[in-house]
Amino acid sequence: xxxxxxxxxxxxxxxxxxxxxxxxxxxxxxxxxxxxxxxxxxxxxxxxxxxxxxxxxxxxxxxxxxxxxxxxxxxxxxxxxxxxxxxxxxxxxxxxxxxxxxxxxxxxxxxxxxxxxxxxxxxxxxxxxxxxxxxxxxxxxxxxxxxxxxxxxxxxxxxxxxxxxxxxxxxxxxxxxxxxxxxxxxxxxxxxxxxxxxxxxxxxxxxxxxxxxxxxxxxxxxxxxxxxxxxxxxxxxxxxxxxxxxxxxxxxxxxxxxxxxxxxxxxxxxxxxxxxxxxxxxxxxxxxxxxxxxxxxxxxxxxxxxxxxxxxxxxxxxxxxxxxxxxxxxxxxxxxxxxxxxxxxxxxxxxxxxxxxxxxxxxxxxxxxxxxxxxxxxxxxxxxxxxxxxxxxxxxxxxxxxxxxxxxxxxxxx
Numbered sequence: 001x002x003x004x005x006x007x008x009x010x011x012x013x014x015x016x017x018x019x020x021x022x023x024x025x026x027x028x029x030x031x032x033x034x035x036x037x038x039x040x041x042x043x044x045x046x047x048x049x050x051x052x053x054x055x056x057x058x059x060x061x062x063x064x065x066x067x068x069x070x071x072x073x074x075x076x077x078x079x080x081x082x083x084x085x086x087x088x089x090x091x092x093x094x095x096x097x098x099x100x101x102x103x104x105x106x107x108x109x110x111x112x113x114x115x116x117x118x119x120x121x122x123x124x125x126x127x128x129x130x131x132x133x134x135x136x137x138x139x140x141x142x143x144x145x146x147x148x149x150x151x152x153x154x155x156x157x158x159x160x161x162x163x164x165x166x167x168x169x170x171x172x173x174x175x176x177x178x179x180x181x182x183x184x185x186x187x188x189x190x191x192x193x194x195x196x197x198x199x200x201x202x203x204x205x206x207x208x209x210x211x212x213x214x215x216x217x218x219x220x221x222x223x224x225x226x227x228x229x230x231x232x233x234x235x236x237x238x239x240x241x242x243x244x245x246x247x248x249x250x251x252x253x254x255x256x257x258x259x260x261x262x263x264x265x266x267x268x269x270x271x272x273x274x275x276x277x278x279x280x281x282x283x284x285x286x287x288x289x290x291x292x293x294x295x296x297x298x299x300x301x302x303x304x305x306x307x308x309x310x311x312x313x314x315x316x317x318x319x320x321x322x323x324x325x326x327x328x329x330x331x332x333x334x335x336x337x338x339x340x341x342x343x344x345x346x347x348x349x350x351x352x353x354x355x356x357x358x359x360x361x362x363x364x365x366x367x368x369x370x371x372x373x374x375x376x377x378x379x380x381x382x383x384x385x386x387x388x389x390x391x392x393x394x395x396x397x398x399x400x401x402x403x404x405x406x407x408x409x410x411x412x413x414x
Contacts, residue, residue: 025094031067033113037099042118044069045126047155048091049136051084058084062093062118065160070102070117071095080123090129090152096122168284170237173257176276182233182259187222189239194221198242201252215241223260233261270295306345318345330395332376353379353392 026045033042046064053059058081060071073084087093097118108114133149134141136156146153153159174184193200193214200214216222219238226234238258244250261269274293281287294312301308304317325337325344336342349355364375382390 029066030062030064030069031112033069033099033116033118035101035115038101038116040099041096041121042099043094043096044071044118045094046092048087048089048093050089051087053085060084060087060093060095062095063155067112069113071097071120072117073120073123077121080120083123083125084120087123087125088129088131089135090132090155091125092127092129094124094126095120165284169280172280172284173235173237173276176279177235177259180233180272182235182261183231184236185226185231185234187216187219187236187238189215191216191222196220198244201241201243217242218256219258223258227260227262232263235259316347316349318347320345352377353381355379 024043027043028037030044030046044062044064046062046069049061049063049068051058051060056075058073060073062069062071073081075081095118097120099116099118102108102115102117132152134145134152136152154163177184190203190213193202193212194217196217198217200217202212202214205211205213216238218240219236223234223236236258238256239253240256241253242250243252246252259269259272261272277293278289278291281289296304298308301310304310306318321333321344322337322342325333328334333344337344360375360377367375376395377393378395379392380390381392384390
């Protein structure tokens with residue numbers, strides 16, 4: 001009786017496993033199939049990337065987040081072929097098929113699955129699609145169209161790769177900082193308003209009428225609490241919110257790698273950040289970075305570039321003229337040069353003599369955003385003639401100033 005009971009149990013388990021296998025939505029991803037899967041029956045799910053009817057045989061490029069697989073639907077499989085005739089781009093499909101080698105001359109070496117094709121035996125439409133607003137491989141679509149149809153835009157290979165890269169970077173950061181004995185600690189999102197560098201986003205409270213939560217501009221206060229509480233090393237891939245105007249390097253909502261450590265020097269934190277970045281580029285993107293990153297002081301950056309975050313790919317540096325301008329009659333320069341903490345500096349713009357007056361006026365309006373009252377310029381038409389013939393500017397009409405420029409001979413050489 002025990003033997004019979006064990007036999008029945010074994011048969012029931014096999015039946016359950018068989019039923020589970022039959023109910024499985026898919027067995028493989030599209031982009032994983034290759035010659036090692038030849039003669040295997042597989043179940044694939046994905047989107048119809050492209051459909052081609054070659055007069056009797058229908059080809060469908062099936063796409064999922066691993067890649068493309070070429071599906072062949074033969075007229076001999078009547079039900080599958082009839083279903084395939086109604087399929088259009090971006091239909092969601094489930095296809096049961098058999099892997100086989102592609103005929104000689106049709107191998108696509110540009111695809112990981114380019115050596116094989118799948119002969120369909122069953123085609124099921126899981127969901128139909130309206131005509132897509134744009135083709136996924138169309139590189140001319142505008143950003144406004146992409147954002148309006150974001151769910152379609154995110155199907156594009158470039159966007160999928162971007163999000164996968166972001167995931168790989170986050171995973172590496174967590175692994176690296178874990179090895180450096182940092183604890184990942186989540187800090188509150190709903191908090192109270194604190195004086196920081198920007199305006200807060202406010203969230204009204206339902207429970208406390210007339211009261212508001214503020215979304216954090218950064219986890220600054222919370223990580224300081226963690227430090228004085230003895231947690232020693234903390235990190236978080238933190239969401240931050242700042243209610244300010246859009247700029248190239250600032251958005252209302254952004255993510256930052258937030259790190260805090262106790263009993264360390266400035267150089268210790270810099271070394272951790274450099275090593276993390278160096279290893280991340282090597283492991284995630286297979287790019288080698290130098291053993292040590294170039295660095296400069298805040299004072300040096302402001303003096304040479306006028307910014308605390310200079311882009312060193314731009315080789316323009318400020319040229320110091322303060323001492324030379326103290327004795328000139330041109331009050332705009334001499335007053336600034338003799339002022340306490342005053343400064344007179346210039347930029348040499350390559351091919352700047354080719355700038356039109358309208359372009360110079362546009363730059364003048366731009367510097368006014370940062371508090372400047374105007375923009376002085378000198379066009380060097382001929383570096384061998386540092387006089388009114390070789391220089392073009394309203395300020396070179398001052399003879400003493402012109403003589404100074406001529407004696408310095410700095411503009412053409414810097």
